[in-house]
Amino acid sequence: xxxxxxxxxTEDFTSCRAADAIxxxxxxxxxxGIRGNFCVVGLVARQLLNWKRFDVIDALKYHEIAxxxxxx
Numbered sequence: 001x002x003x004x005x006x007x008x009x010t011e012d013f014t015s016c017r018a019a020d021a022i023x024x025x026x027x028x029x030x031x032x033g034i035r036g037n038f039c040v041v042g043l044v045a046r047q048l049l050n051w052k053r054f055d056v057i058d059a060l061k062y063h064e065i066a067x068x069x070x071x072x
Contacts, residue, residue: 006036009068013043019053026059036063042070 008025012018022038029036038060048056 006034008036008038010038010040010044011068013041013047016047016051016053018044019048019051019056023053023056023059026056026063030059030062037066038063039066039068041068 006029008022010018010022025036026038040060
């Protein structure tokens with residue numbers, strides 16, 4: 001058996017479209033039973049709340065979340 005680690009840097013806090021990419025990746029991995037590691041910049045987390053992207057926040061709950069600085 002081979003272990004693979006899937007890590008994603010989530011850095012773009014300037015475009016709500018970036019949240020769509022996070023959502024797609026999170027859901028795709030979960031669909032296949034894979035837990036990813038999403039390295040979230042603090043400003044992205046804040047923007048997800050500002051954009052009311054609770055769909056993204058909920059999708060990330062299945063995965064491991066790591067910090068990736070505050071403002072990058």
